Amino acid sequence: MKSMKHIKLMGMLAVTAIFSSCGKDFLERYPTASVSPPTFFTTEADFKAYTNQFYTFFPAADFLYNESADNVAKSSVDREIAGSRLIPLTDGKWSFTQLRSINFLLNSENAKNFRDAQIRDKYMGLARFFRAYFYFTKVQDYGDVPFYNIVIETNDNENLYKARDPRALVMDSVLADINFAIEKLDATKSVERVTKWTALALKSRICLYEGTWRKYHTEASQPDAEKWLNECVLASEQLMQSGMYKVYTKTDGPSKKPYQDLFATLKLDGVADEVILGRRYSNELNVKHNLQFYLTARSQGKPGLEKRLVNSYLMADGSRFTDIPGYDTLQFFQEVQNRDPRLSQTIRTPGYTRIGGTEQLAPDFTATMTGYHPIKWMNVTTYDGNSQSVNDMVIFRFGEVLLNYAEAKAELGTITQGDIDLSIKLLRDRIGMPNLNMANANANPDPYQAALYTQVNGVNKGLILEIRRERRIEMVMESNLRWEDLMRWKEGQLLTAPFMGMFFPRPGLYDLDRNGRIDVEIYAGNKPPETGPYQIPVSDLSNGNSGNVLTNKGVVKTFDPLRDYFWPLPTQDLTLNPKLEQNPYWK
Numbered sequence: 001m002k003s004m005k006h007i008k009l010m011g012m013l014a015v016t017a018i019f020s021s022c023g024k025d026f027l028e029r030y031p032t033a034s035v036s037p038p039t040f041f042t043t044e045a046d047f048k049a050y051t052n053q054f055y056t057f058f059p060a061a062d063f064l065y066n067e068s069a070d071n072v073a074k075s076s077v078d079r080e081i082a083g084s085r086l087i088p089l090t091d092g093k094w095s096f097t098q099l100r101s102i103n104f105l106l107n108s109e110n111a112k113n114f115r116d117a118q119i120r121d122k123y124m125g126l127a128r129f130f131r132a133y134f135y136f137t138k139v140q141d142y143g144d145v146p147f148y149n150i151v152i153e154t155n156d157n158e159n160l161y162k163a164r165d166p167r168a169l170v171m172d173s174v175l176a177d178i179n180f181a182i183e184k185l186d187a188t189k190s191v192e193r194v195t196k197w198t199a200l201a202l203k204s205r206i207c208l209y210e211g212t213w214r215k216y217h218t219e220a221s222q223p224d225a226e227k228w229l230n231e232c233v234l235a236s237e238q239l240m241q242s243g244m245y246k247v248y249t250k251t252d253g254p255s256k257k258p259y260q261d262l263f264a265t266l267k268l269d270g271v272a273d274e275v276i277l278g279r280r281y282s283n284e285l286n287v288k289h290n291l292q293f294y295l296t297a298r299s300q301g302k303p304g305l306e307k308r309l310v311n312s313y314l315m316a317d318g319s320r321f322t323d324i325p326g327y328d329t330l331q332f333f334q335e336v337q338n339r340d341p342r343l344s345q346t347i348r349t350p351g352y353t354r355i356g357g358t359e360q361l362a363p364d365f366t367a368t369m370t371g372y373h374p375i376k377w378m379n380v381t382t383y384d385g386n387s388q389s390v391n392d393m394v395i396f397r398f399g400e401v402l403l404n405y406a407e408a409k410a411e412l413g414t415i416t417q418g419d420i421d422l423s424i425k426l427l428r429d430r431i432g433m434p435n436l437n438m439a440n441a442n443a444n445p446d447p448y449q450a451a452l453y454t455q456v457n458g459v460n461k462g463l464i465l466e467i468r469r470e471r472r473i474e475m476v477m478e479s480n481l482r483w484e485d486l487m488r489w490k491e492g493q494l495l496t497a498p499f500m501g502m503f504f505p506r507p508g509l510y511d512l513d514r515n516g517r518i519d520v521e522i523y524a525g526n527k528p529p530e531t532g533p534y535q536i537p538v539s540d541l542s543n544g545n546s547g548n549v550l551t552n553k554g555v556v557k558t559f560d561p562l563r564d565y566f567w568p569l570p571t572q573d574l575t576l577n578p579k580l581e582q583n584p585y586w587k
Helices: 004-020 044-057 061-065 097-107 117-142 167-184 196-216 225-242 258-264 291-296 307-312 398-412 417-421 424-430 438-443 447-452 461-474 481-488 492-496 571-576
Strands: 275-279 393-397 500-504 508-510 520-523 534-537 541-543 546-550
Touching: 044 097, 044 117, 061 291, 061 393, 097 117, 117 167, 117 196, 167 196, 167 225, 196 225, 196 275, 196 393, 196 398, 196 481, 225 398, 258 393, 275 398, 307 447, 307 461, 307 500, 393 398, 398 417, 398 424, 398 461, 417 424, 417 438, 424 461, 438 461, 447 461, 461 481, 481 492
Parallel strands: 520 534
Antiparallel strands: 275 393, 500 546, 508 520, 541 546
């Protein structure tokens, strides 16, 4: 007999298959011929079966862990990072297929007239959550976009061929949708179903993004930045004060280290203290992803943390690593000593062992470009094969909400030390780090961070820089948030810096973790015979016979601030609808 879990999954997949078989993205078509207004949405089971497809709108695992921007260097550089994007003929980012399915439910007469108002409103709230999510991502990518809250008929030329609506109008609609979702969704805690708490987490993310975008992109002349930042604070506070979530601090997980285990734990139920929503994977049901193969195989991009991110981790006593004289020429073993414990729970450092293993492993340059070898999300070696990973993936967690709260209040100028104690302190307490001191941060802004974030100024400059540091470290390799952060902060120029890795002072043999085994050979001239260590020519270092490992040397990265904060619209859509206009400077 099939398990109930299997039956539920197959039912969801069947519905998803129906809705992914439509082919071309015609806004006027019903999502499926078998779902028609007279016959559907007459039971709660109909609502649930239909809305199961919405969960496939969340990003897949590779989007959640596979970030780049300026945090992670890989063997190839994405076009948006290199500044070499082209105007596409077609582009799935511009697709409105998901919106059609959402609006179909919201406009169904059967759904609107369903006899049980509480059930009806719950699923209407779910649909409006996903419409808010849909349009938020569209605005992030394109700015102004056509807003539709109806299912378009084939003869509705006015809507089929409408121009883009202003960003302000679209985002006001997003705010209305997410507020409705917060009011109507279930308040029951769940790591796999969208609830009131998921909606509050999404609102926190949306409003921080929009508020800071409007504050820093002054050229866009978008008003009400403070309104959006205040909405972020309110949503974050409601979630924080609910008592439903807290920072995960248990030490009984796979690695016995709470921060590392938040991502290494196979099932999110074990870290549900902090995880608000995740995406399920299962060995039993053969629903898997590629995370551990990506982090261990030499053919999957060889990801490595970038040097500027590693430099940003504080010392364990809370002092700044970049204040140490000669910090930039310290070799790997020295530079990772006595640092913020999140560093050793994010990359391989001396003494590292795999979960379930005992062998100490140095960074492996066959699988990492920079030498700063990621371990975030890693579990036992069983899952290292191609598409064999089965750990659930985090989509929203309480730690992000705490960071959103602190940043929004700092940007508003209303933050107090008490606010920091309610947010940043909880994250630092988890890994045994001293609290962030607001007065000290503002009295002595970090020049290293200030050189990165050139738009930050004002009385809270030092504090905002520290909150950005905290966010970068805490949220690395999660949900592509770093790209979104650089876009909203108007710091796209950070994408143009060369990617760098470990420092090596001269040609020679190097035991990275001081365990008696040579791990790397830096050589000058002709490549010597292979004796086991990974070999790097001095031409791959930044300063001739010494320096940091340089990755992607053949790629000259650029960023056009007049153009590159948005994506270009596909030419096919511009041709089909003459009222659409291309984003500025994408000509």
